[in-house]
Structure formats: C-alpha cells, structure tokens
Amino acid sequence: MKTWAFVSDFDGTISKKDFYHLVIEELFPEGEALFKQWKRGEMLDIDFLSRIFTSIHLEEEELIKTILTLPLDNYIGPFIERVQKNGGDFYILSAGTDYYIKHIFDALGAENVEIISNKGHFKSKNIHLEIDKNDWSYSERYGIDKSKVIQKLKETYDAVYFYGDSEPDSHPAAFADVTFAKDALCGLLEKKGIAYIEADSFVDVEAYLRGRGVLVI
Template identity: 60%
Template sequence: MKKWAFVSDFDGTISKKDFYQLVMEKYFPEGQKLFKQWKDGFIKDIEFLAKVFSSINQDEEQIIEEILSIEIDEYVPTFIREVQRHGGNFYVLSAGTDYYIKHILRKHDVENVVIFSNEGEFREKNVFMNIDQNDWKYSERYGIDKSKVIQKLKGKYETVHFIGDSEPDSHPAAFADLTFAIGPLQRLLKEKGISFVPVQDFSEVASFLQKEGFLE
C-alpha cells in the first residue's frame, strides 16, 4: 500500500473562480435564471453545468484563452510538487470537466496529477461533457460521485487527505481521513458534524501538514 494521497477539488479551491461563473459573466448572462433553478434544487448540478458549458459559442482558441485567464491559488503548483516530493500522490477531484482543468494545470507546469472529473471535449464552438452512466464513479446528480472516488483511493493508501469549498465536497469529506475546508464548506461540515481543518488557502494546508509530519 502506498503511503498517502492528497485529493483536491478544483473550482473555487485550486482556482479562484468557477469556470461556469466566467462563462456566465462573459457569454451566457441569461443563465442567471437557470442558476436560480439550480440553487433552488429544481435542476441537477450536471444539467446546469451542461447547459452553461454548451452556451459559450466561441472558437476553441478563444475558450482556451478564457480558461488560461482563470487565477489559481498561487501556492498550488509548489504544494503539489511538495506532496509528490514527500511520497504523496496528488489527485484533482472535480464535478466540473477535465477539459479546462488540463489546460490550467499545463499552464502552471503541474505534472503527474491524475484528474477524476467529467470528461469534456470541444465541438461545435462549445464544451460538451461525455457522461458514462455505466462508469464506476457515475453520479446522476453530479456526473461524478466524489465519495466513491475517495473510498476507492482509501483502498490504495494509508492516508487520504481531501480539500474542498462547496456542497459537492461535503459528501466525500465524510470518507477522507482528514478534510481541509475552505469557505462555505466549513459551515456545511459543521452542520453535518463532520470534522475538518478550516483553511483559507494551500499555504495554510502546507503548514498543517508540515506539523503533522507529511511535508517534513
């Protein structure tokens, strides 16, 4: 068994803005009505994202340019390399799509990171998600079941750390050995009675893991 893994949500955790927010601001302002329906629970997360991602109507070059404009926590590339240098494996676990995640990680020279996300592809001037309902990690609501991914990784590693910031992350947090919570996830985990370490960014996570002996 390998020693440990660090698993991170992407949008709002590694990145400072969700990709869907950028798309709505620039190309799909009429999506605000859809956003309210989603937040009120009338449509599933995956239905909301699929509609937003397929409402961009731009050439791929323009879409990639927008993706690369998304800011990330500046400490993340260093953090990932530190985890890897200390024998850990780093995973991205996202209910968005790997289409934009791959571009952003490549921009920041991040290597050897496995991405668990909904598969995405560019076609017809938009980003479409290929959802396989027979996949072991399929979720009807999110496209990807984050809890199943964490549970599977726990079968491979002695310790699995997780970090997230929002509602979809409250589910896998129940299965991780230790969860770091950013922003709204802190309140959600308190309400669920799930223990967590509150943080604002990855430099705070690094400090905690240094004290715990993972990044000595």
C-alpha cells in the same frame, strides 16, 4: 499500499472562481437565471453545467485563452511539488469537467497530477460533457460520485487528505482521513458533524501538514 494521497477539488478550491461563473460573467449572462434555478433545487448540478458549457460559442483558441484567465490559488504549483517530494500523490477531483482543468494544468506545467472528473470535449464552439452512466463512479446528480472516488483511493493509500469548498465536497469529506475546508463547506460539515480543518489557501494546508510531519522537505 502507497503511503498517502492529497485530493483537491478544483472549482473554488484550486481556482478562486468557479469556471461556470467565468462563463456566465463573460460569455453567457443569461446563465444567471439558470444559476438561480439551480440554487433553488430546480436543476441537477450536471444539467446546469451542461447548459452553461454548451452556451459558450467560441472558437477553441479563444476558449482556451478564456480558460487560462481563471484565477488560481497562487501556491498550487509549489504545493503539488511539496506533496510529491514527500512521497504523496496529488489528485484533482472535480464535478466540473477535465476539459478546462487539463488546459490549466498544462499551462502550469504540473506533472504527474491525475484529474478525476467528468469527461468533456470541444465541439461546435462549446464544451460537451461525456457522462457514462455505467461508470463505477457515476452520480445522477453530479456526473461523478466523489464519495466513491475517495473510498476507492483509500483501498490504495494509507491516508487520503481532501480539500474542498462547497456542497459536492461535503459527501467525500465523510470518507477522507483528514478534510480541509473553506468557504461554504465549513458550515456544511459542521451541520453534518464531520471533522475538518479550516484552510483558506494551500499555504494554510501546507502549514498544517508540516506541523503534523507529513511534509518534511
């Protein structure tokens, strides 16, 4: 078995803002009503995202420029390098779509990062999700079942660390060896009785891992 892996959510964890919020604010203000419907539990997560992502209406070049304005945790690049230098593998586990995440990580120049997310492609000025109901990681609500992914990774690694910020991350947190949490995820894990380490940034995560001897160089 490999030694360890660090798995991070993307929206709200690596990025400081969810991509769907960026779309609503800059391109699709009508999406605010959909956001409220979703929060009331009247829409599945994957249906909400599909509606938002097909309401962009930009040429791909302009869309990519917009994607690259998404604010990120400033320490994500150095943190990935630290993980890899210390023998860990870095994964992104997102219930969004790999379409925008790939563009951001291409711009960052981060190498050997595996993105596990809902597949997406650009077509007719929008992002279209490709949900495979026969895929082993399929979730009716999220498109991808993060819990199944963490459990599968644990078959390969001695230790799996996970970092997230919101409700979809409360499910895989039950299976990670150590979960780092920020924002709403902290309260959700407390209610579920799931242990976590509070971390507001990757600087905080690195400090914890250095203190435990996971990161030594």
